[in-house]
Amino acid sequence: MAVRVIPKNLCMRKMVCEYCDMKLETVKDIVILRLFGIRTCDEHVKCGIRDVEAYLHENNYVNINTVSLDHKLSPFIDMIAKPDFTFSESFNGIHEKGWKLLVDPTEFTYIIKRNMQWCIPAYLPSKGDQMYMSLINLINGDPTSNTIVDNAIKTLEKGIYIDSYNASCGLAEKPPLSDDPKLIETIMHNGVPVRCVRNM
Ligand SMILES: [Zn+2]
Numbered sequence: 001m002a003v004r005v006i007p008k009n010l011c012m013r014k015m016v017c018e019y020c021d022m023k024l025e026t027v028k029d030i031v032i033l034r035l036f037g038i039r040t041c042d043e044h045v046k047c048g049i050r051d052v053e054a055y056l057h058e059n060n061y062v063n064i065n066t067v068s069l070d071h072k073l074s075p076f077i078d079m080i081a082k083p084d085f086t087f088s089e090s091f092n093g094i095h096e097k098g099w100k101l102l103v104d105p106t107e108f109t110y111i112i113k114r115n116m117q118w119c120i121p122a123y124l125p126s127k128g129d130q131m132y133m134s135l136i137n138l139i140n141g142d143p144t145s146n147t148i149v150d151n152a153i154k155t156l157e158k159g160i161y162i163d164s165y166n167a168s169c170g171l172a173e174k175p176p177l178s179d180d181p182k183l184i185e186t187i188m189h190n191g192v193p194v195r196c197v198r199n200m
Contacts (some may be wrong), residue, residue, distance in 0.1 A: 004171040005047070007055045010035045017041035018174070019048075032056065032063075033108050053161035054168035060113035062160055073160055076152035079145060080120060080138070087122070087138050089131075099124050099133065111156065118156045 005018045010031075016023045017040050024041050030048035031037035032055065040048035056062065064077050079085060080101045088097040102121040103109050111120050112132060119132035135156075138149045159165065 002047075002171050003174040004054070004168050005038050005051050005174050007032055007037045007052055010037060010039055013039065015039070017044055019044040032061075034106060050164045051168050053164035057159050057161040057165040062111040062156065063107075064109050064111060065107040067160065071160065072155045073152055075148050076155075079148050087133070087140070089122075089133060089137055096124060098126055099137075102130055113156075118153060 003019065010029055014023065015025065015027050017027055018038055019040060020043070022041050027039050027041055028045065029035075029037050029039050030045070030052045032052055038048040038052055062073070064081070067073050067077055081103070085100065086097060087099050088095060089099055090096075099122045101109075102123040104121075109121065111118055113119070114132055117134040117136065119134050120138075121130070122133040123130045135149055135153055139146050
C-alpha cells in the first residue's frame with residue numbers, strides 16, 4: 001500500500017528505508033537540511049523525493065539548488081545567482097544598493113514565503129547585513145528583469161512542487177519508525193558520555 005512519510009530528523013536513526021523497513025547499507029537520505037529528511041532504499045527514492053517536495057510545498061519553501069535547468073523558475077534563479085547581480089532596499093528612509101543573493105555553501109538555499117510574500121535570502125557585503133528580501137525589491141527599471149521576476153512570482157504562487165503535493169496528500173501517513181532502544185547505547189568519548197548507534 002502506498003504511504004506518505006513525513007520528513008524528520010535523521011540523526012541517530014536506524015539505516016532502514018522508511019517505506020519498506022528494509023535494513024540496507026545502501027539506503028540514502030533525501031534531505032531538506034543536513035540530517036533532516038527521509039531515508040529510503042533505491043526502490044523508494046521516488047517516494048522520498050515526492051514526500052520531501054510535498055513537505056516543502058506545505059511549508060512554502062523552494063530549494064533553488066534542486067530546480068531543474070528547464071523549469072519555468074530557472075531564468076529567475078540564473079538571474080539572481082549571477083555574481084554581479086545586485087538589488088536595493090529602502091529601510092527607514094535609507095536607500096541601500098549592493099544587496100546580493102546569500103548562497104548557502106551546503107546547497108540548502110531556499111526561497112521562502114513570509115508575510116504573504118516570496119522572499120530570497122540576501123546580504124549586503126559592505127556591512128555584512130543579512131535578511132530575507134521580498135521579490136518585489138528585485139523589480140527595477142529594467143523591463144527584461146521585471147518580466148523574469150513577475151513570472152517567478154506567478155510560478156511560485158502556483159507551487160513548483162504541486163504535483164508531488166497532490167500525489168502525496170491523498171496517501172495515508174506512515175507512523176514514524178520507533179527507535180529501537182537496544183540499538184542506541186551511551187559510550188564515553190574523550191571523557192564525555194555520547195549516545196551512538198550500536199554496531200550490529
Ligand atoms: Zn524501501
